[in-house]
Amino acid sequence: MVSISGQAVYMLWLREMKRTWRAKSRMIGALVMPLFFLVFMGSGFRRATLPGMPEGVDYITFLIPGAIGMSLLFSSMFGGLQVLWDKEFGFLKEIMVTPVSRLSIVLGRMAGGSTISLLQGFMILLLSTFFGFRIHSLSGLLTAVVFMFLIAFTFIGLGLSFASRMKDMHGFQLVMNFVVFPIFFLSGALYPVQGLPVWLKPFVYLDPLTYGVDGLRAGLLGTSVHPPLLDFAVLATICAGMVTLGSILFETSDVGQ
Amino acid sequence: MHILEVENLTKTFKKVTAVDHVSFQVPEGELFGLLGPNGAGKTTTMRMLTTLLKPDSGSASVAGFDVIQSRNEVRAGIGMVFQEPALDRQLTGRENLDFHGRMYGMKKDLRKLRIREVLDLVELSDRANDLVETYSGGMQRRLEIARGLMHFPKVLFLDEPTLGLDAQTRRKIWEYIRRMNLEHRTTMILTTHYMEEADGLCGRVGIMDKGRIVALDTPKNLKDLIGADVVTLEMESGDGDIYRGLAFVKDVVKHGNRLSLMVENGERKIPLLIAHAAKHGIEVLSVELHKPSLEDVFLRFTGATLRDREAGDSEKRKMHPPMARRR
Numbered sequence: 001m002v003s004i005s006g007q008a009v010y011m012l013w014l015r016e017m018k019r020t021w022r023a024k025s026r027m028i029g030a031l032v033m034p035l036f037f038l039v040f041m042g043s044g045f046r047r048a049t050l051p052g053m054p055e056g057v058d059y060i061t062f063l064i065p066g067a068i069g070m071s072l073l074f075s076s077m078f079g080g081l082q083v084l085w086d087k088e089f090g091f092l093k094e095i096m097v098t099p100v101s102r103l104s105i106v107l108g109r110m111a112g113g114s115t116i117s118l119l120q121g122f123m124i125l126l127l128s129t130f131f132g133f134r135i136h137s138l139s140g141l142l143t144a145v146v147f148m149f150l151i152a153f154t155f156i157g158l159g160l161s162f163a164s165r166m167k168d169m170h171g172f173q174l175v176m177n178f179v180v181f182p183i184f185f186l187s188g189a190l191y192p193v194q195g196l197p198v199w200l201k202p203f204v205y206l207d208p209l210t211y212g213v214d215g216l217r218a219g220l221l222g223t224s225v226h227p228p229l230l231d232f233a234v235l236a237t238i239c240a241g242m243v244t245l246g247s248i249l250f251e252t253s254d255v256g257q
Numbered sequence: 258m259h260i261l262e263v264e265n266l267t268k269t270f271k272k273v274t275a276v277d278h279v280s281f282q283v284p285e286g287e288l289f290g291l292l293g294p295n296g297a298g299k300t301t302t303m304r305m306l307t308t309l310l311k312p313d314s315g316s317a318s319v320a321g322f323d324v325i326q327s328r329n330e331v332r333a334g335i336g337m338v339f340q341e342p343a344l345d346r347q348l349t350g351r352e353n354l355d356f357h358g359r360m361y362g363m364k365k366d367l368r369k370l371r372i373r374e375v376l377d378l379v380e381l382s383d384r385a386n387d388l389v390e391t392y393s394g395g396m397q398r399r400l401e402i403a404r405g406l407m408h409f410p411k412v413l414f415l416d417e418p419t420l421g422l423d424a425q426t427r428r429k430i431w432e433y434i435r436r437m438n439l440e441h442r443t444t445m446i447l448t449t450h451y452m453e454e455a456d457g458l459c460g461r462v463g464i465m466d467k468g469r470i471v472a473l474d475t476p477k478n479l480k481d482l483i484g485a486d487v488v489t490l491e492m493e494s495g496d497g498d499i500y501r502g503l504a505f506v507k508d509v510v511k512h513g514n515r516l517s518l519m520v521e522n523g524e525r526k527i528p529l530l531i532a533h534a535a536k537h538g539i540e541v542l543s544v545e546l547h548k549p550s551l552e553d554v555f556l557r558f559t560g561a562t563l564r565d566r567e568a569g570d571s572e573k574r575k576m577h578p579p580m581a582r583r584r
Contacts, residue, residue: 005362007359007360007362008360008362010359011359011360015348015352015356018347018348018352019345019347019348022388023347089344089345089346090339090341090342090343090344091343091344093309093337094339094343094344094357094404095360096309097307097309097332097335097337098332098357098361099329099330099332099333099360099361099362100360101329
């Protein structure tokens, strides 16, 4: 019988908040990269119009949903992979030997990780107003928030899946280089994917972030490649799949061993 | 009905049988020790008993529940102090304990009360609000012991509780363990490769070597098996056979270039033993006499000293790092 312990989920979430609060510099560090992309690429390509970019939208505005997606992608993957740190410092054993269902542990971790990564996403959104960004409508903002949640949970699930099958932290850089960066570059966060060569297209459509960034553009800019409902349907499906996969892999992993 | 029952427990990693048909029972309230060198299978046994590792075969029950079928019930009834640190270093001591209490479903008032009690027990009350990363190794260990006890476990498992600690801290920790065992009658299972720890602390000791329990009894009974003094001779050559014919030599164990001879009234026999060697043209380089210890018991049952085994183990580790480590 699987039971969920609310107290355990809350405790795991609270622990994540405390740790993050005590390592504020890490949080700020995580904000820097998406901001650099916004500032440097945004100003460098300010006058550029790329084929596939919506009419009347300048590059920096085009880039803002991409930067939010980027920040969510990196911090969520990081949140999922956090298990590896707990493994390295032995704390995971303390968690695993408690009489709390593995599902509660997964939920607690997801609650903590998504809170942190959503906070970062909102900070980017807030800071982007300094680059002249204005929110069109409340419904647009709400659409964007829905997509932010979906992106966060999708990549925490993916991070947790990897962490459950990795022995130690050595693989961390590998995952960053061979999984996270391709997901980022293929998602259309930086440029419209219409311009990519045909052989790359299948990868673009396999990339969950493609639908996430497109959905964010639909909400924040009011323009997207796919209908937002299609983005939502695809991403929500992937998200459910990733969360399930992450939970199953974590529950069946030999983490305690 | 014993609080811990282990029956033919077996675990194999790749080709190494880490735990090989281990069986033993522990009655409630006992302080039971598993003594053996690194790699003897103590930690693997403990991980199976605490549901962190699935046995290949055999069975075990802890506090009335089967460790394979009823993992959650077992987990609820036990406490565990791990060999390696298992604290969140970015949290304070108090927060680590609070985390633990909540994970075990303790209510707020009880949690607060117990945190105060166990912090007092291990004398960490004044450092409770400092981050664990500022703690010394000994303080971290004390905090972990406090945490293991906090939720009133029926059985507390301690994996090498004093590993790497200085003598003074070690004695303190023995004192806490003894007190917990006496005051709450908490059953305790500890592993150690310090024979004086097993001897001084445990009611009964199981001696483990190469995945098996080779002897199990009270430290006194185990030492009585040796029954005499132990004279250890260091020699350039020669084997123990020359002494086997002597009536007063009860047992001979050869290890390296040393011979351990079990004899009554050892101090009076030393001249005879040296003379006997000289008669066979063998020079004795050094002589040592001591009362029997668990080390000698280990030697008698395994033909090696704990230290020999540790050295052998570290050589193996160099050759096959992951294998040796997982044992």
